[in-house]
Amino acid sequence: MADACQSILISPSGYAHHPGCHHIAPEYLDNPEWARLALHGVSFPPVDEDRPLTVQIGDRTWTAKRRCPDC
Numbered sequence: 001m002a003d004a005c006q007s008i009l010i011s012p013s014g015y016a017h018h019p020g021c022h023h024i025a026p027e028y029l030d031n032p033e034w035a036r037l038a039l040h041g042v043s044f045p046p047v048d049e050d051r052p053l054t055v056q057i058g059d060r061t062w063t064a065k066r067r068c069p070d071c
């Protein structure tokens with residue numbers, strides 16, 4: 001899964017995860033409650049209250065304010 005490192009998944013609860021994280025069951029990837037953000041070659045950015053990560057897909061917006069501590 002070389003390209004797995006090239007994206008971030010944002011959970012409905014506002015955590016940013018690497019796609020390979022053990023918190024993410026395969027079916028979550030098809031769940032519209034989760035957002036996938038492509039990184040396009042940059043590394044996983046810091047994510048915290050002061051540096052939230054926002055993704056807009058269609059008319060929905062996901063905001064991650066915490067990074068998963070395990071991935």
Ligand SMILES: [Zn+2]
Pocket residue numbers: 016017018021022023068069070071
């Ligand atoms: Zn995680």
